[in-house]
Amino acid sequence: MVVEDPRSIVKRWLEAESLLVVGKSVERADSIEKALGRARFVEDFFEEGYLVARLVLAKVPHARLRAIDYSRALGVPGVARVLTYRDVPGENQVGYAIPDQPLLAEGKVRYCGEPVAIVVGRNPDAVNEAVELVELDIEPLPALLDPLEAMERRDVLVHDSLGSNIAFRTRVRKGDVEEGFSKADVLVENTYRTHHQEHAYLEPEAALAIPDLENRITVLATIQYPHLGQRIVSRVLGTPASYVKIVAPYIGGGFGGKDDEGPLVAARAALAAYHLRKPVFLYYTREDSIQTHPKREAAVIRYKSGASRDGKLTAIEVTIIHDTGAYANRGPFILWRATMHSSGPYYVPNAKVDGYCVYTNKVPQGSFRGFGNPPIHFAVESQMDRLAEKLGMDPVEFRLANMLRPGSETLTGQVLESSVGVHEALRRLAAASSWRTKRQEYERSRTGRFRRGIGAAVAWHGNSTSRGVPDWSNAYIHVARDGSVSVYTGIVEMGQGSPSSSHRQLVAEILGCPADKIRVVFGTTDAPDSGATHASRGTSVGAIGIVVAAGRIRSRLESFLSEYYNVERERIRMSGGQVVVDGEVRMSWEELVALAYTKGVDLSATGYFFLPKGAFNDDVGQGFAYPAFSFIAVIAEVEVDTCTGGVRVLEVHPALAIGRVINPEAVKTQVEGAVLQGIGYALMERLVFSPEGRIVNDNLTDYVIPTSHEVPVIRDPIFVEDLWEFGPFGAKGVGEMAFIPMPAAVANALSHALGARITELPLTPERVYSVIKQISGG
Amino acid sequence: MYYKLPRIEYYRPKTLEEAVRLLEEVEGSKVIAGGTDLLVDMKTSRAKARALVDVNSIAELRGVEDLGEVVRIGAATKLQELLESPIISENLPLLRAAVESMASWQIRNMATIGGNLCNASPAADTAPPLLAYEAELVIAGRGGLRTVPITKFFTGYRRTALSPTEVLKDIIVRKSEWTGWGYIKLGRRGGFTLSVVAVAALARVRDGVIEDVRIALNSVAPTPVRAYRTEEALRGREVSRDLLEKVARTVVDEISPIDDVRSTAWYRREMSYRLALDALTEALGVK
Structure with missing residues (x-):
C-alpha cells in the first residue's frame, strides 16, 4: 500500500530510528565552489551590453513631492531613461503589512534615502552622473525623528490619510496584573532602549531583469522569497504572476534584509526592463544600500x-x-x-x-x-x-x-x-x-x-x-533514469546552508540514495511556492515538503519492491545506495531506479504540507x-x-x-x-x-x-x-x-x-x- | 560596479624629477602611492583628480636604510615592509608598534608611509610616532629638495605643507637614546579600524630623572598633535606615579576633539588622559 498522506509521512520519519545521514555533519554541497570563487551571485550574470540602473534617493526626510525634473539627467550621453512613479503600469504599492509604501515615491517623500527614481543607462559613469542631476521640486515638511514624540503628534503626520502616526497596535491581557503585582514581594521596573542595526551583508542588493519576446520577464535577484518577488513584480507591472520568473542564485548574506528589500529591488529592475525591453542590471552601492533598506527594530x-x-x-x-x-x-x-x-x-x-x-x-x-x-x-x-x-x-x-x-x-x-x-x-x-x-x-x-x-x-x-497566518511547505522531487535526483524548492541559499546541507541529507536518508546523486535546485519560482527563507524556517518548515515528496517516492518504491520480491515491506531496507532484503543486498539504488522506470513506478512527486494552526x-x-x-x-x-x-x-x-x-x-x-x-x-x-x-x-x-x-x-x-x-x-x-x-x-x-x-x-x-x-x- | 574610477590620465614616472615635472605640467594631477585611501575616495567622489602620477616606480622612494646617525625611510615604502624591517624594529620600535595596529595584511602591502602622512587624516596612525621622533621630511619640488620638520608638516584638517607640485621623498629619523616608549591605540573594535584616540610616547630617563619625553596623539584635533606642555611639565622631574597622574591631565588642555561617528569629544578627552597615562607609564617604566 502506497502512503501518500503528508501527515503520515511526516510522522513516519519523525519516528524513524537508526538514521544514516540525518544527524551527521555532512559536508555542504557548495563548499568547494565557494572556496574556489566559482559560485555565481547576481552580479556574476551581468554581461557586456546590458543596461545598468541606479536609484535616485531622497535627500530630505519629509516633504511634499510636487514634481521630479529629470530633463538634465536625460541630457547625459548614455542615459537611456529615467523612471518615476508615473511609469509604474500596475500598482505603485508594495507595503507588506499595510498598503502604505510606494515602489517609487509619489506625492511625498518620507525619509532620507527613499527611492524616488531609477536612472537607466548604457554605462555606470553616465548613470552616476545623471543620478546627481535629477531634481526634486519639494515643499519641506517638519520631520518626526523620535517615536515617542511622533506617537503624540497629530499636527504632523507621516501618512496623512491615517490620522495618526501609530501604524499598528498589539496587546495581551492575561489574568489580573494588579492582583499579580499585589502578590509580588519584589518589583523591578525599567525602561530599555535598543537601536537600529544594519545587515551589512557582503553583497549589497542587486537584480538583473531580462525580458523575453512575449514580455515575460525573468529576474535574478538578491531575494529571500522568490515567490513573493513574483507577486510584487506582477502587481507593479500589472501582469500575471506566471509571466514573471524569479531566480535567487547564491546570495551573499540576507539576515532578513533581502526579505524586505529583495522583492523591491526585483520590481525596480523589472520595471526598467519592462519599459526598455532590454536586460537591465540594478545594483545598490553600499551607501545606497545602507541609506535605503530597512533596519533592525x-x-x-x-x-x-x-x-x-x-x-x-x-x-x-x-x-x-x-x-x-x-x-x-x-x-x-x-x-x-x-x-x-x-x-x-x-x-x-x-x-x-x-x-x-x-x-x-x-x-x-x-x-x-x-x-x-x-x-x-x-x-x-x-x-x-x-x-x-x-x-x-x-x-x-x-x-x-x-x-x-x-x-x-x-x-x-x-x-x-x-x-x-x-x-x-x-x-x-x-x-x-x-x-x-x-x-x-x-x-x-x-x-x-x-x-x-x-x-x-x-x-x-x-x-x-x-x-493563524497560513504557512505551508512545498517541494517537487524528480528521480532521473540514472538515479540522480533533482529537488526543486523555493528556499534560497544565502549562506545558511539549508539547500546545501540539510535538504540533501533528508532526501538521501529517505530515498536511501547516495547524497552526491542529489541536486537541490533552490531559490526559483519554477519550484512550488515553499514560503520564504526567513524566520529560521529554511529547514524547519521549508523542508517539510521535501520530506513529504521524498516520502511519497520512497513509499512507492517500497511498495514496488514488496511486490517484486514478494516480501513484507518491513523486511526491505533502503539506505546508503542499496536495497537490502532480509539482510542481503539485492540491488543498487541505480538498478532500482532503472527497474522502477520499466515497471510503471512514478518517481516524481510534490510534497505540500499545510501547517495546522489554531485560533487567536x-x-x-x-x-x-x-x-x-x-x-x-x-x-x-x-x-x-x-x-x-x-x-x-x-x-x-x-x-x-x-x-x-x-x-x-x-x-x-x-x-x-x-x-x-x-x-x-x-x-x-x-x-x-x-x-x-x-x-x-x-x-x-x-x-x-x-x-x-x-x-x-x-x-x-x-x-x-x-x-x-x-x-x-x-x-x-x-x-x-x-x-x-x-x-x-x-x-x-x-x-x-x-x-x-x-x-x-x-x-x-x-x-x-x-x-x-x-x-x-x- | 558603480565604484568605478572616473576616466583619468595615468603616469608612472621612473625618477623624482620626472614626477615633479608631471605634477607641474599636467593639470589637475595628484600623486598616488598605495592608493588605499585615494582610490576609494575617487571611486566614491570624495576626491577628484584628472590625472594620477604614480610614484611607486621611483626607486629612491622605496626602502629603509640605516645611515648611521639617522634612519631614512623612502616615502613610498609599504607599511608591511616597515613591519618586517629589522632596522625599524631595532631603532624605531614606536613606529613599528603603530604600524602593527594598522589595517590588514592586504592593505599594509599596498599602503605607504608617505601616503599615510600626505593624506593628512587627523587619524593618521604613523603620525604620532613620527611626531614623537621629530622626523624630518624631505620634499622634492621644482627648486630641488627642502626639509620640513614633521611638527610643521600638518597645517590643518587634511592639509599639509606640501604644494600640489611637490612630492614627499624621505622620512628621516635621527637616532637617539630613548630608554622607553609606549603606544596605545583605541579603536571601536580590535583591529582594521580608525582610532578613536591613539597616543605615542617616548622617554629618556637617567637615574630616575626624566631627561626628555615626547607625547603625540591623533584623532583629537584637526591634525595629529604633540602635547608640548605636558612634556614640559615632565622634563627634568623625577619619575613617579603621582607626578604622572597629575601631569597626564595636562594633555586634555592641549587637544580639541570633536563629536563624530566614531566617538564623542568628551570620551576622547577622557581617553586622551587615560591613554597618555598608560603610554607614559610604559615609556617611563613606572611601576
Missing part, C-alpha cells in the same frame, strides 16, 4: 515585573514602542512577535502588554535575524537578573523556577504539550559552563582595572508565521501563537576595562532545544555567526542619524561590525533534541536563535562584572565608561 521598552519570595513570577506589565520609520514594512509582524514573546520562555500568570508600531521620518524598520525578539529579550532577561538579585537567588535557579516545560501555558495562554526542552538545556548548560563557580570567583575579584563577569540569557522563538483573539492577545518554539540558553563571559569602558566577550556557551539536529556542523556555524552578529549589535554597531534624519555612517569604515578580533571562544552547543511533531525528522528552526539572547547575555555579564546595570544598547565604551564614572563617583 529600534525599540523603547518599559517593563515592570514582580515575583514572590519563593521565586515565582507573579505579573508583568510591558509597553513596547517600535520606531518603524517611514513605512510599516513588516513592522506590524515584528511588533506582534515581540509582543507575544514578551514574557520570555517563562510562565507568567498575569500580563498586560501593549505594543505600538510608530511612524517616523527615518529609514524603515524591517526584518533582521530575531525579528523583534532581541530587544524584548534584552528587556526580559535584564529584568530576570534584577528580580533574582532582589530575591537573593541565583539567576539561573530563578529562571529554572519559572521556565516553560511540557504542558506549560505561554503568555498567550497556548499550552505547549511537547517540544519544550529549554529547562533541560539551561540546566545542562549551567553545569557544563561551571556557572556557579565562575559566578562566585568573578564576584570575589571585583577589584582592579580589568574585571570579569558571567551572565546568562534564555530565549524562545516561535517557528513559522504568527497566529487579537483583542486580548490570547490563543494559538505558534505551532512550536525553538529555545536557546547562552552563558557569556566578558571582561571590562574599567579605565576605558571597553568590553570584550571572552567566552560563549550555547545550549539549544531545536528538535532534531539534522547537521550539527551546520547548526554550529549558524550559532557562531549569530553570536558574533549579536556581539556586534550589543557592543559596537550603531547607526548615526544627522539632525535631519539622514544616516551619516553609510559605509563600512564608519559603521563598524565585528571582525575576527572580536570572535570569542564559542563552545560546542549542547543539544536537547525536543522533537517537533511536524518538523522534518522533528527539526525546529535555528538560524536566528543564537542572536536573540546575545545582547542580554552580554549585558548581564557586564552587569555582573560592574555591579551596575545598563539598560540602553549598544554597550559602547563611552556608555560603559560613563556608568563606571558614575558608580565610582568620578
Whole structure:
C-alpha cells in the first residue's frame, strides 16, 4: 500500500530510528565552489551590453513631492531613461503589512534615502552622473525623528490619510496584573532602549531583469522569497504572476534584509526592463544600500515585573514602542512577535502588554535575524537578573523556577504539550559552563582595572508565521533514469546552508540514495511556492515538503519492491545506495531506479504540507501563537576595562532545544555567526542619524561590525533534541536563535562584572565608561 | 560596479624629477602611492583628480636604510615592509608598534608611509610616532629638495605643507637614546579600524630623572598633535606615579576633539588622559 498522506509521512520519519545521514555533519554541497570563487551571485550574470540602473534617493526626510525634473539627467550621453512613479503600469504599492509604501515615491517623500527614481543607462559613469542631476521640486515638511514624540503628534503626520502616526497596535491581557503585582514581594521596573542595526551583508542588493519576446520577464535577484518577488513584480507591472520568473542564485548574506528589500529591488529592475525591453542590471552601492533598506527594530521598552519570595513570577506589565520609520514594512509582524514573546520562555500568570508600531521620518524598520525578539529579550532577561538579585537567588535557579516545560501555558495562554526542552538545556548548560563557580570567583575579584563577569540569557522563538497566518511547505522531487535526483524548492541559499546541507541529507536518508546523486535546485519560482527563507524556517518548515515528496517516492518504491520480491515491506531496507532484503543486498539504488522506470513506478512527486494552526483573539492577545518554539540558553563571559569602558566577550556557551539536529556542523556555524552578529549589535554597531534624519555612517569604515578580533571562544552547543511533531525528522528552526539572547547575555555579564546595570544598547565604551564614572563617583 | 574610477590620465614616472615635472605640467594631477585611501575616495567622489602620477616606480622612494646617525625611510615604502624591517624594529620600535595596529595584511602591502602622512587624516596612525621622533621630511619640488620638520608638516584638517607640485621623498629619523616608549591605540573594535584616540610616547630617563619625553596623539584635533606642555611639565622631574597622574591631565588642555561617528569629544578627552597615562607609564617604566 502506497502512503501518500503528508501527515503520515511526516510522522513516519519523525519516528524513524537508526538514521544514516540525518544527524551527521555532512559536508555542504557548495563548499568547494565557494572556496574556489566559482559560485555565481547576481552580479556574476551581468554581461557586456546590458543596461545598468541606479536609484535616485531622497535627500530630505519629509516633504511634499510636487514634481521630479529629470530633463538634465536625460541630457547625459548614455542615459537611456529615467523612471518615476508615473511609469509604474500596475500598482505603485508594495507595503507588506499595510498598503502604505510606494515602489517609487509619489506625492511625498518620507525619509532620507527613499527611492524616488531609477536612472537607466548604457554605462555606470553616465548613470552616476545623471543620478546627481535629477531634481526634486519639494515643499519641506517638519520631520518626526523620535517615536515617542511622533506617537503624540497629530499636527504632523507621516501618512496623512491615517490620522495618526501609530501604524499598528498589539496587546495581551492575561489574568489580573494588579492582583499579580499585589502578590509580588519584589518589583523591578525599567525602561530599555535598543537601536537600529544594519545587515551589512557582503553583497549589497542587486537584480538583473531580462525580458523575453512575449514580455515575460525573468529576474535574478538578491531575494529571500522568490515567490513573493513574483507577486510584487506582477502587481507593479500589472501582469500575471506566471509571466514573471524569479531566480535567487547564491546570495551573499540576507539576515532578513533581502526579505524586505529583495522583492523591491526585483520590481525596480523589472520595471526598467519592462519599459526598455532590454536586460537591465540594478545594483545598490553600499551607501545606497545602507541609506535605503530597512533596519533592525529600534525599540523603547518599559517593563515592570514582580515575583514572590519563593521565586515565582507573579505579573508583568510591558509597553513596547517600535520606531518603524517611514513605512510599516513588516513592522506590524515584528511588533506582534515581540509582543507575544514578551514574557520570555517563562510562565507568567498575569500580563498586560501593549505594543505600538510608530511612524517616523527615518529609514524603515524591517526584518533582521530575531525579528523583534532581541530587544524584548534584552528587556526580559535584564529584568530576570534584577528580580533574582532582589530575591537573593541565583539567576539561573530563578529562571529554572519559572521556565516553560511540557504542558506549560505561554503568555498567550497556548499550552505547549511537547517540544519544550529549554529547562533541560539551561540546566545542562549551567553545569557544563561551571556557572556557579565562575559566578562566585568573578564576584570575589571585583577589584582592579580589568574585571570579569558571567551572565546568562534564555530565549524562545516561535517557528513559522504568527497566529493563524497560513504557512505551508512545498517541494517537487524528480528521480532521473540514472538515479540522480533533482529537488526543486523555493528556499534560497544565502549562506545558511539549508539547500546545501540539510535538504540533501533528508532526501538521501529517505530515498536511501547516495547524497552526491542529489541536486537541490533552490531559490526559483519554477519550484512550488515553499514560503520564504526567513524566520529560521529554511529547514524547519521549508523542508517539510521535501520530506513529504521524498516520502511519497520512497513509499512507492517500497511498495514496488514488496511486490517484486514478494516480501513484507518491513523486511526491505533502503539506505546508503542499496536495497537490502532480509539482510542481503539485492540491488543498487541505480538498478532500482532503472527497474522502477520499466515497471510503471512514478518517481516524481510534490510534497505540500499545510501547517495546522489554531485560533487567536487579537483583542486580548490570547490563543494559538505558534505551532512550536525553538529555545536557546547562552552563558557569556566578558571582561571590562574599567579605565576605558571597553568590553570584550571572552567566552560563549550555547545550549539549544531545536528538535532534531539534522547537521550539527551546520547548526554550529549558524550559532557562531549569530553570536558574533549579536556581539556586534550589543557592543559596537550603531547607526548615526544627522539632525535631519539622514544616516551619516553609510559605509563600512564608519559603521563598524565585528571582525575576527572580536570572535570569542564559542563552545560546542549542547543539544536537547525536543522533537517537533511536524518538523522534518522533528527539526525546529535555528538560524536566528543564537542572536536573540546575545545582547542580554552580554549585558548581564557586564552587569555582573560592574555591579551596575545598563539598560540602553549598544554597550559602547563611552556608555560603559560613563556608568563606571558614575558608580565610582568620578 | 558603480565604484568605478572616473576616466583619468595615468603616469608612472621612473625618477623624482620626472614626477615633479608631471605634477607641474599636467593639470589637475595628484600623486598616488598605495592608493588605499585615494582610490576609494575617487571611486566614491570624495576626491577628484584628472590625472594620477604614480610614484611607486621611483626607486629612491622605496626602502629603509640605516645611515648611521639617522634612519631614512623612502616615502613610498609599504607599511608591511616597515613591519618586517629589522632596522625599524631595532631603532624605531614606536613606529613599528603603530604600524602593527594598522589595517590588514592586504592593505599594509599596498599602503605607504608617505601616503599615510600626505593624506593628512587627523587619524593618521604613523603620525604620532613620527611626531614623537621629530622626523624630518624631505620634499622634492621644482627648486630641488627642502626639509620640513614633521611638527610643521600638518597645517590643518587634511592639509599639509606640501604644494600640489611637490612630492614627499624621505622620512628621516635621527637616532637617539630613548630608554622607553609606549603606544596605545583605541579603536571601536580590535583591529582594521580608525582610532578613536591613539597616543605615542617616548622617554629618556637617567637615574630616575626624566631627561626628555615626547607625547603625540591623533584623532583629537584637526591634525595629529604633540602635547608640548605636558612634556614640559615632565622634563627634568623625577619619575613617579603621582607626578604622572597629575601631569597626564595636562594633555586634555592641549587637544580639541570633536563629536563624530566614531566617538564623542568628551570620551576622547577622557581617553586622551587615560591613554597618555598608560603610554607614559610604559615609556617611563613606572611601576
